Every structure is written in structure tokens, then in C-alpha cells.
Amino acid sequence: MRIGILGAGISGLALGKMLNASSDVELLERNDFSGGIAHAAMIGDIPYHQAGGHCLNSSLPGVMDFVFGSVLPKNSWHKIQRISSILFHGHYIPYPIEQSIPQIADFDEKLAINIVEDFFGTLPDRASSARTLDEWLKKTFGAKLAEEYFIPYNKKVWNTDLSQMSPAWTTGKLPIPDRNIFFRSLLGKKNCNVPHAAFFYPKKNSQNAFIDALASGLRITYNYPVLSAEKKENHWDINGEKTFDVLVSTLPLDIMPAIIPMNSWEAAPFNRLKRNGIKTVLYKTQPRKDTWTYFPDQDLAFHRVVSIGNFLRPTIPYAIVESTGGYSFEQIRGHAKKIDFLLEPVAENYSEYAYPVFDKDVEKNKKAALRVLSSKGVHALGRFAEWEYYNMDVCIYRAMQVAAAILKQCSC
Numbered sequence: 001m002r003i004g005i006l007g008a009g010i011s012g013l014a015l016g017k018m019l020n021a022s023s024d025v026e027l028l029e030r031n032d033f034s035g036g037i038a039h040a041a042m043i044g045d046i047p048y049h050q051a052g053g054h055c056l057n058s059s060l061p062g063v064m065d066f067v068f069g070s071v072l073p074k075n076s077w078h079k080i081q082r083i084s085s086i087l088f089h090g091h092y093i094p095y096p097i098e099q100s101i102p103q104i105a106d107f108d109e110k111l112a113i114n115i116v117e118d119f120f121g122t123l124p125d126r127a128s129s130a131r132t133l134d135e136w137l138k139k140t141f142g143a144k145l146a147e148e149y150f151i152p153y154n155k156k157v158w159n160t161d162l163s164q165m166s167p168a169w170t171t172g173k174l175p176i177p178d179r180n181i182f183f184r185s186l187l188g189k190k191n192c193n194v195p196h197a198a199f200f201y202p203k204k205n206s207q208n209a210f211i212d213a214l215a216s217g218l219r220i221t222y223n224y225p226v227l228s229a230e231k232k233e234n235h236w237d238i239n240g241e242k243t244f245d246v247l248v249s250t251l252p253l254d255i256m257p258a259i260i261p262m263n264s265w266e267a268a269p270f271n272r273l274k275r276n277g278i279k280t281v282l283y284k285t286q287p288r289k290d291t292w293t294y295f296p297d298q299d300l301a302f303h304r305v306v307s308i309g310n311f312l313r314p315t316i317p318y319a320i321v322e323s324t325g326g327y328s329f330e331q332i333r334g335h336a337k338k339i340d341f342l343l344e345p346v347a348e349n350y351s352e353y354a355y356p357v358f359d360k361d362v363e364k365n366k367k368a369a370l371r372v373l374s375s376k377g378v379h380a381l382g383r384f385a386e387w388e389y390y391n392m393d394v395c396i397y398r399a400m401q402v403a404a405a406i407l408k409q410c411s412c
């Protein structure tokens with residue numbers, strides 16, 4: 001059985017690794033490297049994650065077993081404790097903000113009281129009825145905390161009116177505070193329920209060590225942009241020159257109408273999907289403790305700074321500044337001058353694909369697009385191939401499911 005995998009990002013590589021022993025697998029990748037948006041460009045010894053800082057961990061069943069057992073052994077990774085903070089009203093306070101009310105009280109007691117009042121004024125199960133993201137944030141965290149932090153921060157990340165967005169992506173991405181945790185934090189007792197409270201980074205001091213280990217032993221054709229995929233009787237024909245029995249696409253849904261023959265009615269939901277790109281600037285910084293820092297301030301062109309040098313051993317003072325708001329590099333660098341630890345820009349990059357945008361119609365459009373692909377016999381896998389806010393671990397988990405489905409199909 002010849003299996004063609006379009007794209008050699010984390011999803012394609014993980015699937016390739018899972019199927020390689022039992023099938024004839026080939027990956028087709030337009031770049032001259034693998035890893036997709038998880039790839040790090042090396043600037044000397046600095047892993048510059050051009051699409052934004054990355055770290056790995058998972059609570060999904062089987063994922064870390066696959067990573068440590070079949071890709072890169074556990075002793076090849078550093079385990080790093082997350083230390084993150086938020087620049088809030090001119091003060092750095094620890095993340096998550098809903099557990100840092102005592103620190104807010106240190107500089108603005110009235111604001112802290114308002115946040116507490118509003119938080120306890122919400123009813124625990126009301127958020128599930130929220131239809132829009134801003135409504136969900138208010139119902140989950142209370143109006144004051146939503147207005148002061150979550151709404152401005154998310155407006156920056158999504159570059160979209162939150163009243164036009166669905167809250168569907170929030171599960172597993174935002175720590176949902178319960179009343180006991182919130183109350184205990186008022187007494188100074190922290191609870192570590194944040195995603196990625198600890199994470200892994202390769203000891204080789206570059207995420208590419210993980211990507212290379214995933215890619216090793218796979219047949220990958222690089223510099224090979226897939227321009228067309230046509231179903232012929234019982235096989236797939238790629239660019240009129242390669243044939244496969246089974247086709248998996250990890251390519252973004254919004255480019256599929258240009259690749260797979262479909263009528264305008266079928267193409268419509270693909271064309272309605274929205275996404276954000278990301279601009280990043282690599283900075284030399286002052287030495288600092290944070291692994292990453294959040295910036296909700298609307299007057300700053302960036303929303304997050306990932307201190308990538310703190311993922312390495314020994315640590316080095318470098319960080320990646322991330323911006324999704326359509327600002328120019330000049331604006332980003334100009335605003336960075338307001339942050340004292342950002343010393344000097346070293347490199348910059350724009351990546352077209354960073355975040356699928358969860359507008360109100362995303363579920364409808366995504367499902368319709370995936371139905372079209374499925375009806376043509378294409379397996380879709382990955383962040384933009386499924387238009388989901390997947391992390392690498394979810395891509396790996398989904399690869400396990402797709403591998404099982406393909407093996408079942410092949411054994412029929």
C-alpha cells in the first residue's frame with residue numbers, strides 16, 4: 001500500500017513514523033526542511049522559532065510514550081518548570097492572573113476588590129451557555145477581570161472582534177478557575193493547574209532535534225510543492241507524476257480548492273475559513289527568569305515574549321517577540337523599546353499560518369470542508385488541515401487515530 005502524506009510538519013512526520021514500518025510511505029514537502037511551523041531556524045546557537053516559541057508536554061494518552069519510546073528518549077530532554085508573568089497596569093504579576101489578585105491589591109486595592117466581587121458574582125455553570133468569546137470570558141472570570149485582561153489580551157492574539165468569535169477553542173487552552181482555587185489564591189495559596197506547568201525541550205538545545213528524530217528513516221521529498229491531487233480510478237495522482245493508494249493531507253484547508261478538483265459549491269466553505277499569520281522578532285535580552293511573558297496592553301504591538309534562551313542549558317539571554325495584530329516590524333521594534341529587558345533585535349520573520357480564527361461560523365465551515373475531503377477519500381490531519389487550535393501533542397494524538405484508521409482500511 002503506497003501512502004502519500006502531503007506536508008512534513010509535526011502531523012505528517014508523526015503519522016509517517018507510525019506507518020513507516022508497515023507501509024510504503026512518502027512525504028511531500030514544499031520547504032527544504034521538515035517541521036513546518038514548529039521548525040526552528042538556527043541563528044548561531046539560538047533556536048529561533050520563527051512562527052513563535054514552542055515547548056512540548058502532554059496529558060493525552062500515549063503521546064509522551066510515543067515521543068520518548070519511538071522518537072527521542074526521555075534522557076534526551078530537559079524538563080523545565082514554567083515561570084510566566086503578565087505585564088499588568090505597569091507591574092509584572094505571576095500567571096495565571098486569576099491567582100494573582102493579592103499582587104494586584106499591592107498596587108491597586110480597589111481594582112483587586114472589583115475583580116473579586118465580579119468573580120464571585122458569576123455563577124459557576126453559566127459559561128457553558130455563552131455563545132461568543134467575550135461573553136464566555138465575562139461569565140468565566142467575572143466582568144472586571146475579563147475587561148481588564150482577558151478581552152484585551154485575546155483581542156491582540158486573534159486580531160478580531162471577540163463578539164464575533166466562538167468560545168469553542170478555550171477547552172484545554174485556558175485554565176478554568178474554580179471558586180476554591182480562586183479563594184485559596186486570595187490567601188496566598190497557589191494551585192498549579194495551568195497548561196504546560198512543566199514542559200520538555202531537547203537537550204541538544206533546539207526543537208529541531210525532536211523534528212530530526214521524527215524525520216529520521218522517513219522518505220521525504222523536499223522542495224516539492226503539491227499543486228494538484230487527482231483521484232484516478234483506484235489511486236491518487238500528485239502533480240501528474242506521483243501515485244499513491246492512500247492520501248493524507250496535512251496542508252491548510254484554505255488551499256485545498258486550488259489542489260483538489262471541486263466545484264464552486266464544494267469550495268465555498270474552504271474559502272470562508274479565516275486565519276491569522278504571526279510576526280516574530282528575535283531579541284537579545286537582559287538575563288531573566290521567565291519562560292514567557294504576556295502583554296495585554298493595547299498600546300503594545302506584541303502580545304507575548306517567549307524567553308527561548310531559558311529553555312536551553314546553559315541558558316542564554318534571547319527571546320522571541322510575537323505579534324499577530326497586523327503591525328509592521330518597525331512598529332514592533334519601536335514598541336519593544338518600552339520594555340526594558342528587550343535589548344536588541346537580531347532577526348525577524350513573518351509566518352502566514354499561525355492561528356485558525358474561531359469566528360461564529362467556523363464550526364459549520366470546517367465541518368463542511370472536511371466532509372468534502374472525506375467524500376473524496378482524503379484523510380485530513382493537523383492544525384490547519386483540520387482548522388483546529390492543536391498543539392504538537394494533539395497533532396501526534398490525531399496521527400495515532402489516523403494511522404489506526406488507515407491500517408484498518410488497508411487490512412480490509
Ligand SMILES: Cc1cc2nc3c(=O)[nH]c(=O)nc-3n(C[C@H](O)[C@H](O)[C@H](O)COP(=O)(O)OP(=O)(O)OC[C@H]3O[C@@H](n4cnc5c(N)ncnc54)[C@H](O)[C@@H]3O)c2cc1C
Pocket residue numbers: 006007008009010011012028029030031034035036037038051052053054055056057224225226227250251252278322353354355381382383384385390391392393395
Ligand atoms: C505561535 C505558536 C506557538 C505555538 N506553541 C506551541 C507550543 O508551545 N507547544 C506545542 O505543542 N505546540 C505549539 N504550537 C502549535 C504547533 O506549532 C502545531 O500544532 C504544529 O506544529 C502543527 O503541525 P502540522 O504538521 O499540523 O502543521 P504545519 O506545521 O503547518 O505543517 C504543514 C506542512 O505542510 C507544508 N506545506 C504547505 N503547503 C504545501 C504544499 N502545497 N505542498 C507541500 N507541502 C506543503 C508546510 O511547509 C508544512 O511543513 C504553536 C503554534 C504557534 C503558531
